[in-house]
C-alpha cells in the first residue's frame with residue numbers, strides 16, 4: 488500500500504494481497520493474463536519466496552509482455568539469485584517509492600534504461616543501476632489507507648479488537664551484522680515526524696475505529712524526543728500499541744518519557760536481546776549492548792507496566808555451545824526478575840555482511856546462486872530461523888534449544904497466543920513448573936504433545 492504512493496497517477500493499479508485475498512493467485516492470473524502489465528511483487532525470504540518463484544515464472548511464460556519487478560528484503564539482499572531467474576525482469580534494491588515512479592515511467596514509455604535503485608541480469612551477470620538515496624517516507628504524503636479495503640486489515644490481537652499496522656520510519660541507525668536491515672539501509676534511519684505519526688494514528692482511530700496499533704518500523708524507539716512527542720500526541724485516543732526498539736537506547740530514556748509512553752498505551756516492546764554472552768554480542772556488532780543492560784531494561788519496563796519481548800538469535804558461529812548455554816541462563820534470570828516478559832527464540836542465520844558472515848564462509852557456507860537453490864532443502868527452511876541447518880549448529884544443540892523452549896512456553900504461556908484458554912494455560916503452567924524449577928529441560932515430550940494438541944502458537948507466529 489505504501490508503495491502505491493510511488494505509482495504515477497495515470498497508471499491503473501490493482502493491489503492484490505496474499506495476506507487477505509482468499510484467491511490471490513487466481514486474481515494475479517487474471518490481472519496478468521494478457522497485454523503490457525507490470526507486476527510488482529514484494530518478496531521476503533521463506534514462504535513468500537516459495538510462492539512467488541513458480542508463480543512469476545508461470546505468469547511470464549503465459550504472457551510474454553508481462554514485466555515482473557521484485558522488491559523487498561529477499562531481492563535486496565540476494566539480487567543476483569532473483570535477477571537471473573526466468574520469472575523476474577527487474578530487481579529493486581531498498582526503498583521502493585522513488586524507484587517505482589521512475590521505473591514505471593520507463594516501462595510505460597518503452598525505454599530500456601537502467602533506473603537508479605534497480606538491477607537486472609544481462610550477459611550472464613548482475614548489472615546494477617546507480618544507488619538511490621533513501622527518502623523520508625513522510626515526503627510521499629499520508630498513507631493511502633483508502634486504496635485498500637481497510638476492514639480486512641482490522642485484526643483481533645492480544646493488543647485490541649481492531650489492530651492496524653503502521654510503518655513510520657525508514658531503516659535503522661545501527662549496523663548489527665546479522666540483520667538484513669543493514670543490507671538495505673546501511674545504518675541510515677529517516678523517521679517521519681511525530682506530528683505525521685500522530686496524524687496517521689488519529690486517522691486510523693477516527694476513520695477506521697482502531698483500538699490498537701503495531702508499529703512495524705525496524706526501530707520505532709530510536710529517538711527519545713520523537714517517542715515522547717508521539718506518546719503525548721496519542722494519549723487519550725484509547726489505543727494500545729507495540730513496536731520494536733533497542734535495549735540500550737530505551738534504557739537511556741528518562742523516567743518521564745517512560746511514564747508518558749506507558750500512559751499513552753504502550754503495551755509491549757520487542758527488543759533484540761540476541762544473546763546471553765557479551766562476547767557474542769560484540770561479534771554481532773550490537774553497538775556496545777551488554778547482557779547486564781538487558782536485565783536492567785527488563786526491570787525498568789516492569790516498573791512502567793510495559794511488557795518487554797526479548798528476541799534471541801541463538802547459535803553464534805564462533806562458539807555456539809557457549810552462546811546457547813549463556814542465553815538460556817539469561818532467559819531463566821529474566822523470567823525470575825519479570826515473569827511477564829516474553830521470549831522469542833530464533834536460530835542465527837547469516838546475511839551477507841562483513842563480520843560473522845566471514846566466519847560462516849570460513850566454515851564452508853555459501854549462499855545459493857539461483858532461486859531453485861533457495862527453494863531446495865536445506866535452504867528452504869533457512870530464513871525461518873527455526874530449523875535452519877548451519878554448519879556450526881549441531882542437531883543436539885538445536886534440540887536443546889527447542890526442548891528448553893517447550894518447557895519455557897508451557898511454564899509461561901505467551902500472552903500473544905490467543906488459542907489457549909485460561910484453564911489450558913493453568914494446566915500447562917502447572918505441569919511445567921517442576922521441570923522449570925529444577926532446570927529439567929530435556930525431552931519434555933508431554934509438554935510438546937499438550938502444546939500441539941491445543942494449537943499453542945509461539946509469539947513470532949502471532950506476527951511479532
Ligand code: B12
Pocket residue numbers: 489490506526527528529530531532533534535536556557558559560561564579581582583584586587654666667668703704705706838870871872947949950951
Ligand atoms: C511485518 C513483517 C512480517 C510479517 C509479514 C506480513 C506479510 N506477510 O506481509 C510476518 C510476521 C508474517 C513476518 C514473517 C516473516 N518475516 Co518478517 N518482517 C516484517 C517487518 C517487521 C515489516 C515488513 C514491512 O511490511 N515493512 C514495511 C514496508 C513498507 O517496508 P519494506 O517491506 O522494507 O518495503 C519497502 C522496500 O523493501 C521496498 N519494497 C518492498 N517490496 C517491494 C516490491 C517492489 C516491486 C518494489 C519496487 C519495492 C518493494 O519498498 C518498500 C517501501 O519503501 C520486517 C522488518 C521491517 N520493519 O521492515 C520483518 C522482516 C522483513 N521479516 C523478516 C523475516 C526473516 C521473516 C520470516 C522469513 C522469518 C521469521 N520467522 O520472522 C517470516 C516469513 C515471512 C513470509 N510470509 O514470507 C526479516 C527479513 C530478513 C532477511 N534476511 O531478508 C525482516 C527484515 C526482520 C528482520 N530484521 O530480520 N514478517
Ligand code: SF4
Pocket residue numbers: 659660661662663666667668669705706733759
Ligand atoms: S538494531 Fe535491530 S533493526 Fe537495527 S540493525 Fe540492529 S538488529 Fe537490525
